[in-house]
Amino acid sequence: MEHLNLLYPEFALGSLALGLLVSDLFVAPKHGRLLYHLAWIISIVTLCLIGFTISDGAHFQGVGTLWAVDPFSQFFKMLILLTTVLSLLMGLEYRELPSKHAGIFTSLLLMASAGMMFLVSSTDLLLTFIALELISISSFILTGFERRNPKSNEGALKYFLFGAFSSAIMAYGISLFYGATGSTRLLNVTQAPGPLMILGLLFILLGLGFKASIAPMHFWVPDAYEGAPTPVTAYLSVAPKIATIAALMRIFTLMLPASMLDLTSLFTLLAALTMTIGNFTAMFQTNVKRLLAYSSVAQAGYMLIGLVAAGTSGGDVRGIEGVLLYSFIYVAMNIGAFVVVQAVATEAAAAGAKDPYGLEAFNGLARRSFGLALALTFCLLSLAGIPPLAGFIGKLYIFESAVKTGHIGLAVVGLVNSVVSVYFYMRIAYHMFFKQADSAEPIALGPYLYGGLAVAIAGVIIFGIYPEPLIASVQSSAGFLP
Numbered sequence: 017m018e019h020l021n022l023l024y025p026e027f028a029l030g031s032l033a034l035g036l037l038v039s040d041l042f043v044a045p046k047h048g049r050l051l052y053h054l055a056w057i058i059s060i061v062t063l064c065l066i067g068f069t070i071s072d073g074a075h076f077q078g079v080g081t082l083w084a085v086d087p088f089s090q091f092f093k094m095l096i097l098l099t100t101v102l103s104l105l106m107g108l109e110y111r112e113l114p115s116k117h118a119g120i121f122t123s124l125l126l127m128a129s130a131g132m133m134f135l136v137s138s139t140d141l142l143l144t145f146i147a148l149e150l151i152s153i154s155s156f157i158l159t160g161f162e163r164r165n166p167k168s169n170e171g172a173l174k175y176f177l178f179g180a181f182s183s184a185i186m187a188y189g190i191s192l193f194y195g196a197t198g199s200t201r202l203l204n205v206t207q208a209p210g211p212l213m214i215l216g217l218l219f220i221l222l223g224l225g226f227k228a229s230i231a232p233m234h235f236w237v238p239d240a241y242e243g244a245p246t247p248v249t250a251y252l253s254v255a256p257k258i259a260t261i262a263a264l265m266r267i268f269t270l271m272l273p274a275s276m277l278d279l280t281s282l283f284t285l286l287a288a289l290t291m292t293i294g295n296f297t298a299m300f301q302t303n304v305k306r307l308l309a310y311s312s313v314a315q316a317g318y319m320l321i322g323l324v325a326a327g328t329s330g331g332d333v334r335g336i337e338g339v340l341l342y343s344f345i346y347v348a349m350n351i352g353a354f355v356v357v358q359a360v361a362t363e364a365a366a367a368g369a370k371d372p373y374g375l376e377a378f379n380g381l382a383r384r385s386f387g388l389a390l391a392l393t394f395c396l397l398s399l400a401g402i403p404p405l406a407g408f409i410g411k412l413y414i415f416e417s418a419v420k421t422g423h424i425g426l427a428v429v430g431l432v433n434s435v436v437s438v439y440f441y442m443r444i445a446y447h448m449f450f451k452q453a454d455s456a457e458p459i460a461l462g463p464y465l466y467g468g469l470a471v472a473i474a475g476v477i478i479f480g481i482y483p484e485p486l487i488a489s490v491q492s493s494a495g496f497l498p
Contacts, residue, residue: 022078022085025065025093026133032058033126040119048115049108055122056104059129063097066090079203082140084266084496091340091493092136092262095347099255100129102351102471105464106247106358112162113245121161125251128154132259139271141190141200141220144263148186148227151256152179159244159252171236171243178226178236186223192216202271209277217277221264228260230320231290234313241309242373246361249305250354253312258343261319265326265339270496274327283324284426291317291433298440304357305373307440308350311399314433315346318414321430325417333494335417340490342410345398345479349407352472353395355465356388363459378444380453388459389448391473396441398476401434406480409487 036051036058043051069077070090077085104125107113113121131150138144156179160172193216194200197207207213226233241249268274274283294314301307319342325335357373360381364372371377382389398407411434418427461469479486 020080022080023083023134023137025062025069026130028065029058029062029126029133030130033123033130036119036126037123038119040117040123043119045114045116045118048118051118051122052104052108055126056101058126059097059100059104063094063101066093066097070094079139082143082201083134083137084139085137087493087495088262088266088336088340089137091490092258092343093133095258095343096129096132096136096255099251099258099347099351100125102347102355102468103247103251103255105468106250106351106355107245108464109362109462110245110247110358111362112165113247117161121158124154124158128158128251129255132255135259136262136266138263139201139203139266141193141202144220145183145186145190148223149183151227151259152183155179155252155256158248159240161245161248162243165243167239167243168245169243171240175236175240178233182223182226182233185219189216189219189221189223192219202267205272209272214277214279217272217279220267224260224264225286227256228264228316229257229290229313230286230316231293231313234290234293237313238306238309241312242303242305246305246354246358249309250351250358253308253354254347254350257312257316258319258346261316261323261339261343265323265336266496269323269326269336274324280324280328283320283327284423287317287320287324287426288429289317290314290320291430295433295436295440299436301440302375303371303373304361304375304378304444307444308353308357311437311441312350314437315350315399317433318342318411318430319346321418321423321426322414324423324426325414325421328421328423334413334420336494337487337490338410338413338417340493341413341486344486344490345406345410345475348472348475348479349395349398349405352469352476353392353399355469355472356392356395359388359459359461359465363457367455375444375447376451378447379451381448381459383453384455384457385459385461388461389445391469392448393445394473394476396444398480400438400441402438404480406476406478406483409480409483 128151131147135147156176159175160168162168196213229237274280291314294310298307298310319339322335322339361372364377398405401407401411415427
């Protein structure tokens with residue numbers, strides 16, 4: 017195949033993931049934590065490998081038979097691997113993950129990441145579908161990894177059923193696209209958009225929208241996120257979302273622009289609907305994992321604003337830059353929030369709390385561990401888009417791109433939703449700072465959680481106050497091939 021060498025990082029990650037799976041047969045359960053260390057080291061090495069390819073782009077960028085490796089895809093691959101590293105650090109201190117299955121868990125996580133890396137480079141619907149199935153199968157198993165937890169089993173089953181339905185619809189959409197164009201390749205489509213092609217693309221959009229938790233394809237999210245192990249929830253709330261948004265942008269802004277297909281109004285409606293459903297449903301949640309699940313739905317809506325702006329006829333490149341910028345910041349602020357949630361829930365479960373993830377578990381956190389309460393508050397304020405934190409810069413870029421391309425109403429809807437989100441994010445802060453704690457014992461934070469939280473908070477604060485280096489990186493990564 018042409019330019020197969022461009023996918024060496026993906027092949028290396030997938031091969032090493034298989035090695036971790038086999039190692040479960042030979043590594044004693046008491047040494048299972050070694051496999052977690054090995055997995056995050058593998059992820060970091062792959063991340064550095066992609067960083068090296070970016071620095072020497074002339075030799076490590078190009079268009080292959082089914083894929084394109086360009087600055088855009090490389091940027092998202094780095095974000096996916098960063099999310100993988102932080103999630104594995106969380107897994108090292110999550111007590112409910114059995115040590116005897118460490119190889120299976122880490123292998124599935126790396127397999128899902130490899131699938132996402134293929135997805136963001138895909139220029140052919142066959143590779144897109146295969147990558148999505150690799151992500152989905154791994155995610156189904158990871159969601160139900162706590163086999164003794166009924167919520168984990170329920171969430172995994174719902175995720176699987178919705179996922180199987182969306183995969184069937186997407187496969188049918190690919191067949192319709194093939195029938196209309198005679199090919200599954202998305203590059204250089206010469207046929208004028210006809211009803212058959214449009215219908216096929218709508219079904220493909222439905223399949224991708226499921227993975228990105230775009231409303232109304234989001235019904236699986238709250239139960240799957242609540243039941244999954246917290247490191248898996250953190251991973252699923254970030255990595256598949258940004259990878260799928262990247263795939264949608266490649267398809268509907270470069271290869272088959274939404275404006276050419278007359279789908280701009282549909283994407284505008286989906287963005288507004290996703291933001292509104294996510295934020296207004298989160299207002300009524302008393303379980304923090306479910307609250308953050310609906311929050312992640314809303315975040316997908318904000319990213320779609322950038323896609324709408326970039327896909328508009330004569331679209332603004334700032335829309336693409338806004339999605340890249342917001343995706344980077346989203347990794348930091350969402351993973352940071354889940355690190356604190358995991359630490360609090362672990363202590364609450366040990367104390368016999370009925371719902372370790374309930375809002376009551378956060379009562380008086382500022383008196384017990386002021387640093388954790390402050391860190392979670394920073395992440396929540398950044399998710400709401402409050403300056404001078406990094407989330408404000410990301411939303412500013414996205415809203416500005418919408419205004420520049422004439423989607424002023426969509427920008428207003430995004431702004432209103434951001435204001436609404438302050439309410440439910442600050443509900444958590446209210447419990448942390450103004451409620452009486454049931455215990456005065458400080459919450460212990462292990463070295464791996466501490467390291468992951470430090471990285472996340474540094475990104476939220478530093479790039480909020482001094483965003484120029486990140487903006488420069490985003491501007492250099494907004495280029496597509498071919």
